[in-house]
Amino acid sequence: MTQNTSITGLQLKKETEILKDQLTIPFIYFHAYTPADFSLDQGQGVVYTHARINEGQGYDPKTGIFTVSVPGLYLFTVQYCVYASTNAYFAIVHQGTRIQPSFTQYVTSNFATFSMQVFVRAAMSNQIWVESYHAKTQLSTCFFGVENSFSGALIHM
Template sequence: MIYFYARTPASSSLSLSKTVIYTHVEVNDGQGYSSTNGRFTVSVPGLYAFTVQYCLNSGDQALLEIVDQKKTLQRAAFGDRGNNDPCVSMHVFTKDDVSDQMWVQTSWTAQSVI
């Protein structure tokens, strides 16, 4: 079975046009996820499901994408104008071959200055 679960500490921030790197890897069966570059590399061809959740600090905004081989599969824009600490979730299914890569990236971000 190929399965990974990774998360990032609440204190991390997003940078514009960068891969989101989930640094705390809880499970990495199949060793497909790299916490160094934030990419999942397929080792067994098949149908894959990816779920992403990201929460922002109050006043922040972002546009995140789930990317497969440089093709955007899912995009979500979200933000907060109050003190709500919003979260967004995305879910995709994709059929991939050996060595294909998937990752989450920012397309736009605006973080508040405190």
């Protein structure tokens, strides 16, 4: 009986290790910055041309779109800077639906930086991006555009 108990214990240990490996959450996260275009039309996606990090390769710096490769709960953030007396209307978009809008009108200082964030439960191949939702949205180029950024991370499967 002791030998059977040892074998059963070893089998349970092996099965536990296999389950732990299967439950490991992969690292999926990105941080992109510097838009290709600082003056945007209504419905135009913001294409951040530089990716400081792109673990999982989900962000495409040519299109500005993040494509989900692992389904789960994600957190997305956007930071943008505008010059005084300009308007900015942005939204985080999931599958064509604005899920987190943000706008500023006629900032009175030289420039101001704003941010927004949203949690999204996303399925495989879903796409998330940042979009201007008003004509003549204007970003500033202060600090060389580095403060204009789009980030995302898988936080739970």
